[in-house]
Amino acid sequence: MKTFFKIVLAVLAILLIAMFVIGKPYHYEKSIVINAPLEKVYAQASSMKAFNQWNPWMNLDPNLKVTYTGNSGQAGDRYCWVGNDEVGEGCHEITALVPNQKVATKMLFKKPFESDATSDLLFSTEGNATKVTWNMDCELDYPMNLMKLFMDGQMDKSYGDGLQKLKEISEK
Numbered sequence: 001m002k003t004f005f006k007i008v009l010a011v012l013a014i015l016l017i018a019m020f021v022i023g024k025p026y027h028y029e030k031s032i033v034i035n036a037p038l039e040k041v042y043a044q045a046s047s048m049k050a051f052n053q054w055n056p057w058m059n060l061d062p063n064l065k066v067t068y069t070g071n072s073g074q075a076g077d078r079y080c081w082v083g084n085d086e087v088g089e090g091c092h093e094i095t096a097l098v099p100n101q102k103v104a105t106k107m108l109f110k111k112p113f114e115s116d117a118t119s120d121l122l123f124s125t126e127g128n129a130t131k132v133t134w135n136m137d138c139e140l141d142y143p144m145n146l147m148k149l150f151m152d153g154q155m156d157k158s159y160g161d162g163l164q165k166l167k168e169i170s171e172k
Contacts, residue, residue: 028152029135030159033126036170041130042100044170045121047073048092051103054165056158060086073097088112115140132166134159 034041044050049072052058058066061083070076070093078093089111095118096104103121117138124131136155 024139024141025137026140026151027135027137028155028159029133030156030163031131031133032163032167034130034132034167034170035128036130037128038100038123038125038130041132041166041170042103042123044166045103045123045132046094046097046099048077048079048094052079054162054169056162056165057087060084070094085112113144115144130170132163134163 044054048068048070052066058064064081064083064087066079066081068077068079070078075094075096078091080089080091081087082089088109090107090109092105092107094103095106096102101123105119105121107117107119109115109117115138117136119134119136122133122135
């Protein structure tokens with residue numbers, strides 16, 4: 001029994017140390033090259049309704065409830081969602097637009113836990129194609145920051161699926 005408690009204490013100590021070593025900031029980004037003109041690709045991301053045509057999280061709940069507010073394609077363009085446990089609840093808003101270069105957004109998550117993040121879509125030309133880089137930045141409070149150990153894999157799948165769908169839509 002003493003050995004069991006020593007193991008439990010050792011694991012807890014390692015997690016506690018890891019929590020502080022890992023830190024709170026989290027950054028993720030993924031890029032794709034799309035064989036379509038810059039203006040066409042940018043148009044697929046410069047409004048929340050267009051973004052949601054390839055947003056990978058929109059397909060996780062067939063009964064997802066989405067409401068749009070603000071002026072489409074302008075700062076303040078926003079959608080809020082309420083969904084199942086997989087998608088939770090929150091809002092996503094365009095905070096700034098630099099035509100054919102950048103769409104900056106802020107996400108406010110309400111469920112399954114409260115947090116916020118910023119995300120940018122960056123556009124540049126590569127020959128006759130368009131490079132899109134999608135990034136996200138947030139801070140995860142202790143002990144939630146331990147999730148960072150597993151987030152890259154999930155983010156890679158989600159962002160990869162979304163960017164692939166953006167590519168398919170844009171190359172039509």
